[in-house]
Amino acid sequence: MPEQVAPALINRIAKAIRERNIEVAAVSGTFNMIHPDRARREDGFRRLETIAGSCAGLGSGLVTLCSGTFDAGDMWREHPENNSPAAWQLMRSGMERALTIAERYDVQLGVEPEMANVINSAAKARRLLVEVQSSRLKIVLDAANLLSRENFAEAPAILERALAALGPEIAIAHAKDLTRQGAFAAAGKGDVPFELYVTLLAKTAFRGPLILHGLEESEVDGSVAFLEKFLRVMKVS
Numbered sequence: 001m002p003e004q005v006a007p008a009l010i011n012r013i014a015k016a017i018r019e020r021n022i023e024v025a026a027v028s029g030t031f032n033m034i035h036p037d038r039a040r041r042e043d044g045f046r047r048l049e050t051i052a053g054s055c056a057g058l059g060s061g062l063v064t065l066c067s068g069t070f071d072a073g074d075m076w077r078e079h080p081e082n083n084s085p086a087a088w089q090l091m092r093s094g095m096e097r098a099l100t101i102a103e104r105y106d107v108q109l110g111v112e113p114e115m116a117n118v119i120n121s122a123a124k125a126r127r128l129l130v131e132v133q134s135s136r137l138k139i140v141l142d143a144a145n146l147l148s149r150e151n152f153a154e155a156p157a158i159l160e161r162a163l164a165a166l167g168p169e170i171a172i173a174h175a176k177d178l179t180r181q182g183a184f185a186a187a188g189k190g191d192v193p194f195e196l197y198v199t200l201l202a203k204t205a206f207r208g209p210l211i212l213h214g215l216e217e218s219e220v221d222g223s224v225a226f227l228e229k230f231l232r233v234m235k236v237s
Contacts, residue, residue: 001029027055029063029098062138067114122158125139163203176214178190187223
């Protein structure tokens with residue numbers, strides 16, 4: 001994340017967005033909220049404020065976050081202490097601080113459950129929502145991030161529980177695939193039960209964007225065609 005964003009750059013981006021009729025569904029404010037080095041955490045919060053302050057000019061009201069890991073070297077690597085009470089408390093206090101920033105700039109925050117982070121399940125995401133009780137805290141849901149090689153056989157039940165627990169609070173959904181061997185892939189090239197995923201999304205109040213990511217440009221057309229088979233059950237594309 002940048003330390004500063006010049007107004008001239010925001011204006012250039014906003015102009016390009018208008019000319020291309022693009023919607024900016026969210027802006028990434030992702031940093032390691034529980035990094036073991038406090039100075040790194042403080043730097044992340046300063047940059048988060050820069051991002052939040054830039055959203056209005058980009059026409060976006062959502063900043064995406066991760067809940068962090070105690071691994072000092074990689075924000076997406078699991079750490080054995082991520083499930084500890086200390087990790088939860090540090091993450092929760094950080095999230096409350098982030099919500100103060102969100103209030104200042106009138107944006108919402110979307111936190112994504114991710115196996116390698118403190119919020120590593122839908123149940124933990126629901127716990128955070130209940131404890132924090134903020135209308136500005138939303139969920140970014142990625143079916144592939146709830147699954148692993150070890151639990152793939154339970155994928156339908158995991159997704160059903162996730163949508164039941166989080167449905168009304170989902171701001172955006174991701175469409176990334178995962179193979180049964182645990183490798184991420186472009187949508188349609190893995191084993192995520194996308195028909196079930198999209199159907200469950202449609203049964204909730206969710207009518208937001210379904211966003212492809214984690215794929216090469218050459219894979220976009222194939223993934224779009226794959227998803228279009230299921231999107232008829234939803235009223236968005």
